């Protein structure tokens with residue numbers, strides 16, 4: 001595969017200017033593996049990086065895109081050789097090292113993972129960082145909450161993390177309650193047993209509310225997370241991974257010291273390779289791949305501006321694949 005002299009990338013030049021540009025390999029940052037990128041995906045953090053820039057972007061210029069899949073073109077890293085299919089999620093890519101919204105990426109091989117054997121380049125990025133984060137959350141929740149225990153609520157349920165979490169939990173046998181502003185039919189088809197409309201969700205402001213949920217995977221933060229913490233049953237667990245509503249959390253110690261509940265945080269960016277392997281194995285074994293067509297929409301780097309606004313408004317359903325193939 002000859003490397004193109006000029007190729008396309010979405011570049012954030014500075015706090016005010018961004019867009020698609022033709023670049024060459026000399027523009028890329030240092031790294032010991034060069035990858036021809038096939039797909040990236042559009043994640044909430046990419047929207048934040050493009051609209052708000054700082055603090056997500058640590059230096060300019062930057063190519064956003066926190067994940068990608070593709071084929072190795074050249075490598076001096078011992079684990080990778082020309083032709084290997086690889087994926088990358090996190091490690092500061094798209095924040096401080098050029099990311100996946102580019103037809104070529106040069107990265108540190110330590111950040112790459114061989115494409116799991118039951119996945120292809122396309123579906124690995126339909127799942128993408130959001131789906132892999134959902135798997136990390138499910139593994140965390142499973143440490144304390146079993147499928148037979150009772151109800152698990154997923155917030156931001158129609159979003160990237162939420163939709164994959166709903167499906168994984170339901171495939172594992174959990175009774176999933178989806179909290180969402182979107183169509184109920186979509187969430188039922190992913191495996192939710194109940195759908196709560198966000199407009200009907202009553203925020204509990206007391207330190208301890210009625211015990212409703214055995215567990216929760218939360219992607220939104222703010223008063224929704226605070227309220228759910230006060231409603232978790234004795235011995236239950238909340239896994240917090242997002243801030244689509246707010247980064248603030250106003251709570252008390254009562255649910256923790258009187259109901260023995262756990263609030264556990266999940267970060268996907270610097271997760272250990274052991275955790276990553278477990279998360280992708282869970283996805284390979286349990287995700288219902290037939291459902292991916294329900295949650296997928298396909299775009300390219302010319303659509304990034306519009307996608308950025310939509311994701312911050314909470315108007316993206318499921319996962320958005322970014323194709324770098326034909327531009």
Ligand SMILES: NC(=O)c1ccc[n+]([C@@H]2O[C@H](COP(=O)([O-])OP(=O)(O)OC[C@H]3O[C@@H](n4cnc5c(N)ncnc54)[C@H](OP(=O)(O)O)[C@@H]3O)[C@@H](O)[C@H]2O)c1
Nearest residue numbers: 044156157158159160161180181242243244245267268314
């Ligand atoms: N910690 C990590 O490593 C990590 C990794 C990946 C993602 N995240 C975070 O997880 C969050 C979700 O990411 P994502 O990729 O799933 O984003 P997404 O696809 O945009 O989904 C977020 C969902 O949250 C809901 N939502 C949006 N605005 C809201 C509001 N004001 N109030 C209540 N709900 C709201 C919407 O779902 P409904 O309409 O269905 O309610 C929306 O679809 C983001 O904050 C992201 O930064 C963190």
